[in-house]
Amino acid sequence: MHLALYLKRRPALKAQAVRLLACFPPLRHRVSQFLEHAFSVDAAATGVNPEHLSPRARQLYESLKAEIYKKQGSS
Amino acid sequence: MRVVLDLQGSQTESRYRGIGRYSISLAQAIVRQAGNHEIFVVLNSRLDDSVVDLLQTFSALIPEENIRIFDVPTPLAEDRKENWWRNRAAEKIREDFIQRIKPDVVLVTSLFEGFSDNAVTSIGAYCNDKNTAVVLYDLIPYLNPAHYLPTQLHEEYYDRKIRSLQSAGLLLAISDASRQEVIKALGVEPDKVINISAAIDEKFGQDCQPRGDLGELFQQLGISRKMVLYVPGGFDKRKNFEGLIKAYSLLDAGTRENHQLVIASRLDNYQRDQLNRARIESGLNADELVLTGYLKDSDLTSLYSEATLFVFPSTHEGFGLPILEAMTCGAPVIGSNATSIPEVIGLPDALFDPASPSSIAEQMQCVLSDPVYQQRLREHGAIQAKKFSWDDCAKKAILALEDFARRLKSPSVPDDPETLLRAIAEIPYTENGPTEGDLGAIAECIAFNLPPNRARELLLDVSVIVHSDARSGIQRVVRSLLLELLSHPPENIVVRPIYFYKGAYRYANEFALKITDQPIYRGGDYVVEFHQGDTYLALDLLAHLTTELQGIYSILRRRGIRLYFLVYDLLLIQHPEWWPRGTGQAFDEWLTSICEVATGLMCISNSVAAEVREWLEKNPPKHKKIPAIHSFHLGADVENSVPTRGMPDNASDVFETLAIRKTFLTVGTLEPRKGHAQMLAAFDQLWQRGIDVNFVIVGKCGWLVDDMVKKIRSHAELNRRLFWLEGISDEYLEKIYASSDCLIAASEGEGFGLPLIEAAQHKKPIIVRDIPVFREVAQNHAFYFSGTTPENLALAIDGWLGLCEQGLVPSSEHMSWLTWKQSAALLKEKLFPEQKVL
Numbered sequence: 001m002h003l004a005l006y007l008k009r010r011p012a013l014k015a016q017a018v019r020l021l022a023c024f025p026p027l028r029h030r031v032s033q034f035l036e037h038a039f040s041v042d043a044a045a046t047g048v049n050p051e052h053l054s055p056r057a058r059q060l061y062e063s064l065k066a067e068i069y070k071k072q073g074s075s
Numbered sequence: 076m077r078v079v080l081d082l083q084g085s086q087t088e089s090r091y092r093g094i095g096r097y098s099i100s101l102a103q104a105i106v107r108q109a110g111n112h113e114i115f116v117v118l119n120s121r122l123d124d125s126v127v128d129l130l131q132t133f134s135a136l137i138p139e140e141n142i143r144i145f146d147v148p149t150p151l152a153e154d155r156k157e158n159w160w161r162n163r164a165a166e167k168i169r170e171d172f173i174q175r176i177k178p179d180v181v182l183v184t185s186l187f188e189g190f191s192d193n194a195v196t197s198i199g200a201y202c203n204d205k206n207t208a209v210v211l212y213d214l215i216p217y218l219n220p221a222h223y224l225p226t227q228l229h230e231e232y233y234d235r236k237i238r239s240l241q242s243a244g245l246l247l248a249i250s251d252a253s254r255q256e257v258i259k260a261l262g263v264e265p266d267k268v269i270n271i272s273a274a275i276d277e278k279f280g281q282d283c284q285p286r287g288d289l290g291e292l293f294q295q296l297g298i299s300r301k302m303v304l305y306v307p308g309g310f311d312k313r314k315n316f317e318g319l320i321k322a323y324s325l326l327d328a329g330t331r332e333n334h335q336l337v338i339a340s341r342l343d344n345y346q347r348d349q350l351n352r353a354r355i356e357s358g359l360n361a362d363e364l365v366l367t368g369y370l371k372d373s374d375l376t377s378l379y380s381e382a383t384l385f386v387f388p389s390t391h392e393g394f395g396l397p398i399l400e401a402m403t404c405g406a407p408v409i410g411s412n413a414t415s416i417p418e419v420i421g422l423p424d425a426l427f428d429p430a431s432p433s434s435i436a437e438q439m440q441c442v443l444s445d446p447v448y449q450q451r452l453r454e455h456g457a458i459q460a461k462k463f464s465w466d467d468c469a470k471k472a473i474l475a476l477e478d479f480a481r482r483l484k485s486p487s488v489p490d491d492p493e494t495l496l497r498a499i500a501e502i503p504y505t506e507n508g509p510t511e512g513d514l515g516a517i518a519e520c521i522a523f524n525l526p527p528n529r530a531r532e533l534l535l536d537v538s539v540i541v542h543s544d545a546r547s548g549i550q551r552v553v554r555s556l557l558l559e560l561l562s563h564p565p566e567n568i569v570v571r572p573i574y575f576y577k578g579a580y581r582y583a584n585e586f587a588l589k590i591t592d593q594p595i596y597r598g599g600d601y602v603v604e605f606h607q608g609d610t611y612l613a614l615d616l617l618a619h620l621t622t623e624l625q626g627i628y629s630i631l632r633r634r635g636i637r638l639y640f641l642v643y644d645l646l647l648i649q650h651p652e653w654w655p656r657g658t659g660q661a662f663d664e665w666l667t668s669i670c671e672v673a674t675g676l677m678c679i680s681n682s683v684a685a686e687v688r689e690w691l692e693k694n695p696p697k698h699k700k701i702p703a704i705h706s707f708h709l710g711a712d713v714e715n716s717v718p719t720r721g722m723p724d725n726a727s728d729v730f731e732t733l734a735i736r737k738t739f740l741t742v743g744t745l746e747p748r749k750g751h752a753q754m755l756a757a758f759d760q761l762w763q764r765g766i767d768v769n770f771v772i773v774g775k776c777g778w779l780v781d782d783m784v785k786k787i788r789s790h791a792e793l794n795r796r797l798f799w800l801e802g803i804s805d806e807y808l809e810k811i812y813a814s815s816d817c818l819i820a821a822s823e824g825e826g827f828g829l830p831l832i833e834a835a836q837h838k839k840p841i842i843v844r845d846i847p848v849f850r851e852v853a854q855n856h857a858f859y860f861s862g863t864t865p866e867n868l869a870l871a872i873d874g875w876l877g878l879c880e881q882g883l884v885p886s887s888e889h890m891s892w893l894t895w896k897q898s899a900a901l902l903k904e905k906l907f908p909e910q911k912v913l
Binding site for chain 1: 148492493496497499500501509510511512513514515516517518519521522525528577578579601602603604
């Protein structure tokens with residue numbers, strides 16, 4: 001937690017860390033994932049990003065969009 | 076009969092007014108009087124934290140699974156046209172949700188909601204829901220549009236609600252006057268409207284007795300003479316303030332000299348000015364009119380019980396609750412002969428024409444100058460008030476609903492969500508909608524509202540460990556509890572590790588598969604679909620994600636997910652200087668943020684729980700609801716915490732050296748609070764005095780200890796009598812414990828104190844700093860020391876060595892400790908008290 005917080009408050013470090021990690025391929029994936037996690041931000045918004053939907057909600061979203069396109073096509 | 080009560084009227088701003096109180100009192104009485112009927116309560120998750128309060132209120136009255144929370148896309152307020160498309164979609168979503176409960180009847184306790192908030196009420200927007208009944212308060216705005224519907228937006232909104240009202244299969248009016256009003260004004264068939272009346276809280280005025288003196292309260296309010304009291308229950312034209320003030324000015328001089336007109340109501344400055352202007356125009360002196368402002372119930376009952384007369388000159392009411400309150404408290408009551416007021420007062424002699432100040436004055440003069448008449452009104456009021464009770468209202472409502480249900484055919488509700496989606500797609504587009512975000516929100520809401528396609532889940536947040544296991548103390552706890560809970564889940568509950576990643580919570584399936592090969596964890600890491608009844612437990616410390624998670628926590632709480640957080644300690648707040656700058660502040664923000672949403676905090680010791688309670692007293696949550704604070708102890712069986720393996724090449728040399736002389740061991744990351752500097756300086760003193768002992772430090776290099784690390788690395792005794800074993804495996808640590816003679820725990824602050832228990836497992840004596848948490852863990856099985864100087868500790872070690880020679884050191888052998896299985900069982904007991912955990 002402390003490391004994540006530290007990195008989060010120093011955005012320039014993220015880029016440097018990613019560059020450094022290029023020298024250590026086995027570590028790269030794991031640490032990149034950790035850094036992504038430390039930087040991921042989701043401000044509260046009115047709508048919901050379809051990427052943030054559960055599989056069932058995603059299916060409902062696709063069906064709703066299809067219905068709306070169908071309706072638009074027929075009108 | 077299955078009855079669904081839509082209680083949004085108790086969730087919006089109405090909850091602070093008569094409608095909200097009526098909704099909740101009627102619902103509670105219906106539950107009490109329900110008999111064999113099945114009562115469900117539905118709540119809107121988008122109306123602030125009211126849902127949490129109502130969940131608490133009703134879970135004590137009906138099974139928790141009968142309280143259903145629905146979600147709708149927001150914002151919905153109809154006072155903004157850009158919300159209209161979303162609002163229409165939300166109406167269909169809500170109707171679909173309610174009809175999926177398969178009610179025989181639905182009762183909406185307040186239909187006229189949602190103009191300026193996220194309430195959503197409708198009838199017939201999606202389903203052919205003829206089984207919906209509505210509580211009817213009044214049609215005051217409909218009958219007085221110029222005053223109450225000032226804009227076109229108001230008019231359009233109100234018209235829609237009136238159309239919904241007309242679609243209702245049954246109206247439950249709160250008075251006969253309201254019943255007649257709706258029949259006359261809207262042409263509703265008389266047999267569709269039943270008067271169920273209203274009541275006041277049974278406890279209201281229970282202990283009000285005239286005290287005979289005006290007391291301190293009255294002095295504060297400026298009341299110095301006998302009172303003519305008016306409690307209007309609101310402020311608008313129909314409350315007839317001007318008529319009352321004018322009427323008061325018409326009383327004879329002697330009566331006015333002995334009395335004051337007291338208006339008890341919340342008033343803003345503008346409203347105060349208006350009343351004072353009316354006073355001046357009527358020729359009343361300043362001290363003849365008292366405006367109390369808002370009064371709490373206990374003060375209000377004092378006023379009622381001391382009033383010489385209670386007068387209610389309103390021209391239009393749905394019911395008139397203040398009349399009942401005044402009668403209950405023993406005030407003589409008179410009131411206008413308009414709308415519902417005569418049926419509440421129940422005495423034609425006590426009525427006047429509200430449009431005529433002289434009629435009001437005449438009635439007031441009669442009462443004020445005739446003590447016999449006053450007594451008659453008091454006696455009548457006491458009898459009349461007893462005719463109104465919530466249980467009677469509920470009985471009438473249930474009878475009406477039973478009759479209604481008998482006449483109904485079950486509405487046809489499409490089972491597949493596709494029909495709902497098609498209906499939403501049919502809503503004509505406006506220039507503002509819908510956006511992609513709206514469609515996402517709609518899909519998410521429908522998924523939440525549909526019955527879950529899985530069992531209830533215990534969702535363990537492992538957002539840190541899933542990315543990297545730093546093998547810290549906290550992560551060892553996370554790992555151990557996770558393992559135990561996965562192996563021994565609570566009854567009928569599936570345990571799922573989850574983590575926050577790129578804006579959403581995902582199942583940590585790939586991570587779980589490394590621990591247990593169950594089919595449920597296959598299929599990759601996809602986004603979690605939280606459902607009401609799920610339990611969330613943050614095992615990891617997530618202070619670095621406070622900003623991202625607080626909004627999500629708030630939504631989850633309002634959706635009925637129970638939120639628990641493990642609290643390891645408050646040291647970051649108590650001693651921020653022990654950590655890098657900014658860390659303490661981040662922790663403070665995290666704790667403040669989780670206390671706003673938490674159902675409970677799980678502290679790892681009683682000492683931490685006590686500190687959290689103390690902190691919460693000084694830093695109460697904004698919404699004033701203190702989370703439940705629980706404590707449990709951590710496990711200490713290393714073999715069940717997924718121990719790491721491996722021995723270094725020089726291990727046998729180390730063991731040989733440790734065997735030569737007495738060995739003192741300390742275990743923990745090198746960081747300021749752990750007391751390494753004091754310990755090292757103490758051993759320096761002992762070595763200088765010729766005391767031949769080993770000192771072994773086990774622990775990684777932490778933060779803010781650069782000077783001490785330099786000192787250790789350049790120490791003359793390093794690898795002779797001083798050893799620093801960095802980042803060693805659990806296997807190696809076990810053997811180090813076995814080769815040591817005593818553990819020293821010099822930490823100035825801990826949440827628990829795992830090394831103490833590890834030492835006890837190896838039957839090794841312990842020297843510990845005298846702090847509450849070590850007392851809690853070690854009790855009388857340790858040798859305690861105090862003081863922060865090297866001398867303090869050197870003396871303590873020397874003293875301990877003396878006792879050791881005599882065989883008198885406290886033994887740790889019988890120190891009690893838990894296995895991780897027992898620790899997890901305790902945790903489950905706190906999380907699911909309804910389950911018996913062996």
